[in-house]
Amino acid sequence: MKYCKKCLTTDLRPNASFKAGVCIACSYTNSVQDDNSSLKLNILQRKIQQSRKKQRNKGAYDCIVGVSGGKDSTRQAHWVRDRLGLRPLIVCCAYPPKQMSEIGAKNLTNLMEMGFDVVVATPAPQTAAHLALESFKQFGNVCKSTEMSLFSTVPRLAIELGVNTIFWGENPALQVGDAAVEGFDEFDGNNLRRLNTLTAGGTDWLKEEVKSAYLAEHYLYPNEIEFEKKKINIFYLGPAWDDWSNDDNSVYASLQGLTLRPGEELETGDLSNASMLDEEFTNINMMLKYYKFGFGRATDSVNEQIRAGKLSRAEAIKIVETYDGVCSDRIINSYANYVGITINEFWNIANHWVNSEIFDIHDGKRPTKKFKVGINYES
Numbered sequence: 001m002k003y004c005k006k007c008l009t010t011d012l013r014p015n016a017s018f019k020a021g022v023c024i025a026c027s028y029t030n031s032v033q034d035d036n037s038s039l040k041l042n043i044l045q046r047k048i049q050q051s052r053k054k055q056r057n058k059g060a061y062d063c064i065v066g067v068s069g070g071k072d073s074t075r076q077a078h079w080v081r082d083r084l085g086l087r088p089l090i091v092c093c094a095y096p097p098k099q100m101s102e103i104g105a106k107n108l109t110n111l112m113e114m115g116f117d118v119v120v121a122t123p124a125p126q127t128a129a130h131l132a133l134e135s136f137k138q139f140g141n142v143c144k145s146t147e148m149s150l151f152s153t154v155p156r157l158a159i160e161l162g163v164n165t166i167f168w169g170e171n172p173a174l175q176v177g178d179a180a181v182e183g184f185d186e187f188d189g190n191n192l193r194r195l196n197t198l199t200a201g202g203t204d205w206l207k208e209e210v211k212s213a214y215l216a217e218h219y220l221y222p223n224e225i226e227f228e229k230k231k232i233n234i235f236y237l238g239p240a241w242d243d244w245s246n247d248d249n250s251v252y253a254s255l256q257g258l259t260l261r262p263g264e265e266l267e268t269g270d271l272s273n274a275s276m277l278d279e280e281f282t283n284i285n286m287m288l289k290y291y292k293f294g295f296g297r298a299t300d301s302v303n304e305q306i307r308a309g310k311l312s313r314a315e316a317i318k319i320v321e322t323y324d325g326v327c328s329d330r331i332i333n334s335y336a337n338y339v340g341i342t343i344n345e346f347w348n349i350a351n352h353w354v355n356s357e358i359f360d361i362h363d364g365k366r367p368t369k370k371f372k373v374g375i376n377y378e379s
């Protein structure tokens with residue numbers, strides 16, 4: 001396992017791309033440091049105008065903003081309405097009641113009360129729970145089907161409603177270094193369909209696991225022909241800000257009444273206490289990601305700060321040593337209950353996905369790591 005020289009990204013990350021020992025996210029930061037953010041806003045606005053000219057929207061809305069009820073949602077919705085001057089329809093792919101957290105429900109309510117029209121789409125709970133277990137068994141990813149549903153619902157509704165401009169917040173290519181989704185430029189989200197979670201393993205497994213074919217629809221990303229027919233364009237808002245980051249978005253959202261989770265770092269492994277507010281199972285996925293690839297959410301979080309010049313690599317290593325891979329037994333228990341397995345069964349499935357080159361595996365228990373953070377490791 002090799003680390004990026006500048007941050008703590010490892011070469012085990014899916015679609016990782018390194019040039020001369022530096023990851024794409026770090027090289028991007030270096031190349032745009034002098035860019036003018038107001039110029040970027042102009043570029044984005046021009047692109048939106050071009051997109052809207054291509055297709056007259058049938059209804060009252062100019063665009064769809066895809067949200068989750070988390071911290072970025074508030075900022076995206078406000079920015080599209082108030083800075084870009086558009087009439088947004090907010091589309092939220094919500095979780096089944098047993099998965100959705102109380103904080104998530106509160107935050108979604110808060111967003112509605114700010115005066116937005118919101119469409120909430122929720123998958124059938126029994127199907128969702130079954131697919132969450134199959135995602136875990138077949139892909140070692142408890143959120144795979146959830147993410148498929150999240151990313152697919154927004155373009156699916158855009159196509160059905162005839163609203164051709166879609167906004168997402170962050171560009172996964174730049175924020176976490178997923179080269180497969182890199183678009184024409186940093187605003188271009190039309191390659192989102194290549195996101196690892198949507199492509200890995202195809203869709204046949206999902207179609208086989210649902211009781212009726214129509215129940216799969218909720219999870220399937222519309223194909224390129226449907227996108228082309230309706231002239232659908234996806235844009236990322238993140239690059240048009242000079243201060244788009246997890247920390248800035250949390251502060252903004254808190255000021256707007258968002259409920260956070262103070263003091264739960266050692267429960268969730270989340271340093272900001274502001275990610276994954278809408279449900280808790282993503283924390284398990286962050287832990288699994290750590291066991292598979294040798295890095296977790298603390299790594300993603302400190303990498304942003306290293307690139308922003310707020311944290312040294314040495315300080316970052318200490319934080320990652322403490323928080324990467326943290327996820328409490330309570331959360332694991334809650335997931336096991338949701339999908340109908342025991343804790344023992346949970347760890348036996350999980351251990352199947354652990355990278356044994358960098359972790360020691362123990363039957364029915366948590367693995368332990370062999371490597372030291374920030375230092376290239378060979379087993």
Ligand SMILES: [Zn+2]
Nearest residue numbers: 004007023026
């Ligand atoms: Zn890097």
